[in-house]
Amino acid sequence: MPGAARLTQASVSNTTRIEQRNPLWSPDGAFVAYSEVVSKKNISQSSNIMRMPSSGGTATALTADGKSFANHWQP
Numbered sequence: 001m002p003g004a005a006r007l008t009q010a011s012v013s014n015t016t017r018i019e020q021r022n023p024l025w026s027p028d029g030a031f032v033a034y035s036e037v038v039s040k041k042n043i044s045q046s047s048n049i050m051r052m053p054s055s056g057g058t059a060t061a062l063t064a065d066g067k068s069f070a071n072h073w074q075p
Helices: none
Strands: 016-025 031-040 044-053
Touching: none
Parallel strands: none
Antiparallel strands: 016 031, 031 044
């Protein structure tokens, strides 16, 4: 796809796996929101909603409860 670029990257170590799931573009196309899921030794799992500029850069956590799996944009 022309102009496409990777914005996020999954991470795996011996003890932790980090995945980004369920991407959703903002209505104006300026941001992408997604669930970032952190699994530790497949025993515990937490998920928070992240937001990143569509041009790339640093992601911002929109939730910190570790229980947020779904995302949607509101006016």
